[in-house]
Amino acid sequence: MVALLIADEIQLVGGEVAPTYGVVILWTWYVSAQTEIKTRIVTCGVSLANAHDLGEWIGAPSHAIFNFLPSSRPLDMDIHLQSSSIPHPPSLMIAMSKPAYLAIVEYALTKPNIIFVPSRKQCCLTVADLLVHCTVDSNLKCFLNIGEDDLQPCLEHVSDKGLVEYLKDGIGYYHEAMDKQDKHVVEWLFQSGAIQVLVIPRSVVPCPSY
Structure with missing residues (x-):
């Protein structure tokens, strides 16, 4: 029927x-x-x-x-594919952090970047991996586009202390289980261009209004 x-x-x-x-x-x-x-x-x-x-x-x-x-999109999009033959998902995510970092540096060093990951847990892991690559390149705060003194008043409204440390380096994450106030701060920092990289699970609904 x-x-x-x-x-x-x-x-x-x-x-x-x-x-x-x-x-x-x-x-x-x-x-x-x-x-x-x-x-x-x-x-x-x-x-x-x-x-x-x-x-x-x-x-x-x-x-x-x-x-x-x-x-056909309202805004044209270039596609660059990075293949991998690693069958183990956790190992794959670790291996893909370096190509993701290099892609940002090569294609969008001055533009906002959104990285989609499989799960909420993977958000923090990916952010940490990205910061490792920044440290190796001796450019830890390359994704932070605001002075630390100007950033500090916003960080005072963030309850997740781990997130605070990531935001100080210009990278944030956003998922459905976050505190509502933390979400608002991360959205505002990303939309305003203060932080350049945002990591979110692919299942997030609604996504932040970037």
């Missing part, structure tokens, strides 16, 4: 909810095929490198698969 199934965030099929999400979609497709009662399946997701493979997986004909180019 279902005529239309809209599967949003289809990229999650490759993540932690993959088994459940995949079964829901495939079961809908299977029931439709067996009963010959057509159910239209519409999927939406973020930019994907394998959009056509995913479309074929759910049984969509090639003419019904749309993968929009970066130039």
Whole structure:
């Protein structure tokens, strides 16, 4: 009796909810095929490198698969891919911190940067890794665009002392479990350009209004 199934965030099929999400979609497709009662399946997701493979997986004909180019966005976006063959997720995150740091330095040293990570816990780990790379380059406060005296009044409103230390170096993190006041301070510092790098989990809803 279902005529239309809209599967949003289809990229999650490759993540932690993959088994459940995949079964829901495939079961809908299977029931439709067996009963010959057509159910239209519409999927939406973020930019994907394998959009056509995913479309074929759910049984969509090639003419019904749309993968929009970066130039279709309101603001043009350049894409640079960094591949890795490390299968262990924690090891992968450690290995990717250096390429992330180098990408910021090469492509956006004077622009705001948002780094998406898999989880809330990974936020602090990634920030710490980025600061290690800054230290190695003897440029610890390269992401801080405000004087420390001007920054201090804002830090007095942050309850997370670990976050305070990170903000002093121009890097912040933002996730759903943070204190509300801490969120406001981090948002304001990032939007105003005082800090240049923000690390957030990909699951954060709503994301800060950058």
